[in-house]
Amino acid sequence: MSDSHPAIVSVKPVILPAPGRGEDLQVRVSAPVTGGDLPVVVFSHGFGWSMDGYAPLADHWAAHGFVVVQPTHLDSRTLGIPHEDPRFPEIWRIRIEDLKRVLDELAVLEASVPGLTGRLDRHRIAVAGHSWGAQTASTLLGARVLDPDGAPGEDLSDPRVKAGVLLALTGLGDDLTPFAAEQLPFMRPSFTTMTPPALIVAGDHDQSQLSTRGPDWFTDPYTYSPGNKTLLTLYGAEHSLGGIPGYEVAETTDESPARVALLQHLTTAFLHSALYPEDTGNTDWQTATAALEQDPDPLGKLQSK
Template identity: 80%
Template sequence: MVMTNVAMSAPTPVVSMKPVVLSAPGRGEDLQVGVSAPAAAGDLPIIVFSHGFGWSMNGYAPLADFWAAHGFVVLQPTHLDSRTLGIPAEDPRTPRMWRFRIEDLKRVLDGLDVLEASVPGLSGRLDRSRIAVAGHSWGAQTASTLLGARVLDSDGVPGEDMSDPRVKAGVLLALPGLGDDLTPFAAENLPFMKPSFDNMITPALIVAGDHDQSALSTRGPDWFTDPYTYSPESKSLLTLFGAEHSLGGIPGYEVAETTDESFARVALIQRLTVAFLRSALHSGDTSWQAAATALREDPNPLGKLQSK
């Protein structure tokens, strides 16, 4: 068992509600959101999670369930690229899909009152001063913009600042790196994959797999460490040994995208993300320090951690 010497509270019962629908004029589809929360306790910090390409509010149970069982309200919007919506590639919204994703996260934050009121027993229990965003793959790219990352235009000029002061921390899982080494397909069809991390000032934990070889980049797995290398301070990088893009199975176990299934690797991510967010959102919390020490002292570590 990994990190058994790190204090982790026992999981609590979780209540879930989905879909909760937020009105989304101009989007073409109202926004469906999944809500998971501890059944009891108040002053609950919030995680808004952005799924990877094609997924939905129904995915990423290994993370969402664990976070909710350990004291967080988890909000999972279904983006327009979700396979559950069946929007064809020739849809006129496709070129702006990345912008709609960012707007989805902000719409969730704007709609906290509606989401809170939609789940029986949740009213009055959300702590709006402690909000984090998280995401995997394209979802990590989406979440990173709320932390201060920007998309470069064709001339290399940073675009609009879409950061959100309500967000105090982030967890970025398999976040793509710089756009200098994109494959011809990605360069032509995915112009938003040209980020600048220079202004990503919000504290964040970045998680990368050292066997994650993207079909969108001509570089190797080190591409996924760019967000740490090129961002300002208040960042930590967890590099997982042997991990591919699913990082052991965070989208779900026994699904097609989990090419490197590892329950131990996912357990490590679960524990480290909870520890990081607790310390990032609660002044004086020592969970992250304890978790980092435990990983460093593990005789058979599943990854390495560095911070700046």
């Protein structure tokens, strides 16, 4: 990929009416100012964040030819909804509805950005997310939440979604701490039906307070999903994976511009490869993965199946 890239434009908030949600859905849309047939990435933020987070990824993807759509979920600190709110136990489902609402309203979102109308490619859509957002995104790729008896729950996948980037996606529910098992019962995923291509990113120093296991918990989505998946394990990375939620944010305890730059490069190459499988002349992904594998002091390792 060339280091030169076009300017981008971002518009926020775009308001999508959401009857029954209690709050209309606020969305940020970012896009390159030029180009047509632009693929779409819908990004789901981690707990407490909002459409204003994750600029290191969202801006990079937009600059490299994607329309990036970032909804603000109900758990966002910007909304101030308390844990006692009766909607809280269902926020995990409402998050999924938020992503599907975005897909349903792409025409509205497209019209909200000056000059964007007619430039989207609605046949090339990916989802991405970090932490809770990765779990939200994974359901549109076919992951399911197990019921109390261990049976797979409702199929919430969406055929419009062709690929995913899942960052610090939590693992199986058998390894939850007692607190997480009681308070977060939706964290019981099954990845066996998550079939579209996905890049799964885990930090080898990501020690979750929700799991009784170590950082390998975050590799479960790769281990227990069917083929056509790639796992990127980042060396020394904690839950923010070097700082993807934002530059110099307080929650980043493993700040690494080099790690973030690697994620920018690899995720962009993966998205292009996954959304344009017919483009056999596009070697960005092969070039990016080869560079990592041949680096004498690599920042991580790749596995594919």
